[in-house]
Amino acid sequence: xxxxxxxxxxxxxxxxxxxxxxxxxxxxxxxxxxxxxxxxxxxxxxxxxxxxxxxxxxxxxxxxxxxxxxxxxxxxxxxxxxxxxxxxxxxxxxxxxxxxxxxxxxxxxxxxxxxxxxxxxxxxxxxxxxxxxxxxxxxxxxxxxxxxxxxxxxxxxxxxxxxxxxxxxxxxxxxxxxxxxxxxxxxxxxxxxxxxxxxxxxxxxxxxxx
Amino acid sequence: xxxxxxxxxxxxxxxxxxxxxxxxxxxxxxxxxxxxxxxxxxxxxxxxxxxxxxxxxxxxxxxxxxxxxxxxxxxxxxxxxxxxxxxxxxxxxxxxxxxxxxxxxxxxxxxxxxxxxxxxxxxxxxxxxxxxxxxxxxxxxxxxxxxxxxxxxxxxxxxxxxxxxxxxxxxxxxxxxxxxxxxxxxxxxxxxxxxxxxxxxxxxxxxxxx
DNA sequence: GATAAAATACCGACTGGTCGGTATTTATTG
DNA sequence: CAATAAATACCGACCAGTCGGTATTTTATC
Numbered sequence: 001x002x003x004x005x006x007x008x009x010x011x012x013x014x015x016x017x018x019x020x021x022x023x024x025x026x027x028x029x030x031x032x033x034x035x036x037x038x039x040x041x042x043x044x045x046x047x048x049x050x051x052x053x054x055x056x057x058x059x060x061x062x063x064x065x066x067x068x069x070x071x072x073x074x075x076x077x078x079x080x081x082x083x084x085x086x087x088x089x090x091x092x093x094x095x096x097x098x099x100x101x102x103x104x105x106x107x108x109x110x111x112x113x114x115x116x117x118x119x120x121x122x123x124x125x126x127x128x129x130x131x132x133x134x135x136x137x138x139x140x141x142x143x144x145x146x147x148x149x150x151x152x153x154x155x156x157x158x159x160x161x162x163x164x165x166x167x168x169x170x171x172x173x174x175x176x177x178x179x180x181x182x183x184x185x186x187x188x189x190x191x192x193x194x195x196x197x198x199x200x201x202x203x204x205x206x207x208x209x210x
Numbered sequence: 211x212x213x214x215x216x217x218x219x220x221x222x223x224x225x226x227x228x229x230x231x232x233x234x235x236x237x238x239x240x241x242x243x244x245x246x247x248x249x250x251x252x253x254x255x256x257x258x259x260x261x262x263x264x265x266x267x268x269x270x271x272x273x274x275x276x277x278x279x280x281x282x283x284x285x286x287x288x289x290x291x292x293x294x295x296x297x298x299x300x301x302x303x304x305x306x307x308x309x310x311x312x313x314x315x316x317x318x319x320x321x322x323x324x325x326x327x328x329x330x331x332x333x334x335x336x337x338x339x340x341x342x343x344x345x346x347x348x349x350x351x352x353x354x355x356x357x358x359x360x361x362x363x364x365x366x367x368x369x370x371x372x373x374x375x376x377x378x379x380x381x382x383x384x385x386x387x388x389x390x391x392x393x394x395x396x397x398x399x400x401x402x403x404x405x406x407x408x409x410x411x412x413x414x415x416x417x418x419x420x
Numbered sequence: 421g422a423t424a425a426a427a428t429a430c431c432g433a434c435t436g437g438t439c440g441g442t443a444t445t446t447a448t449t450g
Numbered sequence: 451c452a453a454t455a456a457a458t459a460c461c462g463a464c465c466a467g468t469c470g471g472t473a474t475t476t477t478a479t480c
């Protein structure tokens with residue numbers, strides 16, 4: 001093993017162990033010593049590759065966001081309709097939510113730390129927004145969606161993102177509380193139906209009561 | 211001031227300061243000394259009234275859940291329809307979300323700590339479920355809702371709760387990102403429309419009518 | 421291609437400071 | 451003079467980060 005690859009390997013092992021630690025017990029309660037032990041590496045090696053524990057965290061966040069961007073770009077490039085994209089999301093759901101119980105639990109850590117760390121906050125909030133804007137664009141392509149006021153589309157897109165956030169959080173916290181992929185599918189279905197019925201003034205103003 | 215009232219006052223001040231601290235900077239980064247200082251109280255007083263920092267946290271959680279139960283009971287007792295209840299929620303939203311940026315930020319702390327503390331986890335998860343079950347009951351009272359399979363109602367109720375969770379989290383994290391009461395209203399509207407259109411195979415299969 | 425020099429990867433004992441919690445003392449009330 | 455409430459000084463565990471030193475690989479020189 002050449003020197004360089006060895007170094008890269010060590011670095012990678014540290015990142016993996018840190019991610020596991022953060023995901024399982026949180027940033028604060030995961031000590032550097034612990035990470036090192038799990039990675040089979042000394043503290044010296046740790047601080048050889050990273051200047052601080054926080055730097056490790058930020059790199060993990062960065063990697064996560066990058067992969068997210070890639071996924072988003074993929075979906076956006078496919079140029080599908082709302083229905084298609086949400087169907088796609090539906091299909092991705094089981095896999096993502098599967099991981100949510102395990103590795104994706106680090107999501108919670110990102111959101112938690114966003115409160116105290118401005119850098120993390122900015123990144124976190126920014127990708128919420130990015131997702132929302134993405135959906136705003138999508139909604140404009142639905143029948144009647146183009147004529148909708150921007151605010152309405154923004155609000156609806158916000159709802160969608162909030163729903164996804166909620167599902168991820170709840171799913172990560174309590175994977176066995178429900179069949180999450182089923183709930184996700186239902187949520188997206190309801191959303192689409194609600195949105196498509198929005199133009200029509202039918203059932204809302206006077207219609208039902210019970 | 212009698213001895214007893216003095217004690218109660220001290221105790222209350224500690225709780226308030228602790229809540230503020232936890233909400234603003236999180237459980238871990240809020241030291242006991244800090245809480246005491248904010249409350250204008252000594253460490254001795256703190257440990258006179260509480261056996262540990264964690265006990266304070268659990269009491270705050272307990273109070274929060276109790277008040278939540280009360281609200282839930284109120285709404286349930288009113289025996290309203292889905293529409294009415296969600297309208298009620300819509301009206302409560304501005305107030306709650308107002309506080310979300312400030313005091314309700316402690317919600318995040320509860321959810322965070324739920325990951326590492328089994329007690330907190332149990333409580334947290336339990337009230338998610340309780341809320342969901344509440345909505346399941348409500349959904350049964352909608353036109354056509356009674357005939358719906360239990361799983362469908364559960365999934366839909368889960369969606370609703372997830373949406374609310376997402377809105378609270380996002381709203382607490384970034385109060386200025388949107389007009390949250392508007393987004394909430396939109397979300398509930400979309401949900402109701404989506405749910406009421408659910409029985410009918412209308413919009414997506416073939417034509418449309420109601 | 422041998423050898424010296426430099427750079428890189430790594431080790432682990434140690435430190436400085438933080439923080440939850442305790443022990444002891446002092447004040448206040450009934 | 452009890453007994454409760456509150457203040458102060460202090461302890462010990464823990465932990466992020468440091469530092470002096472070693473081992474291994476690469477580069478330079480002849």
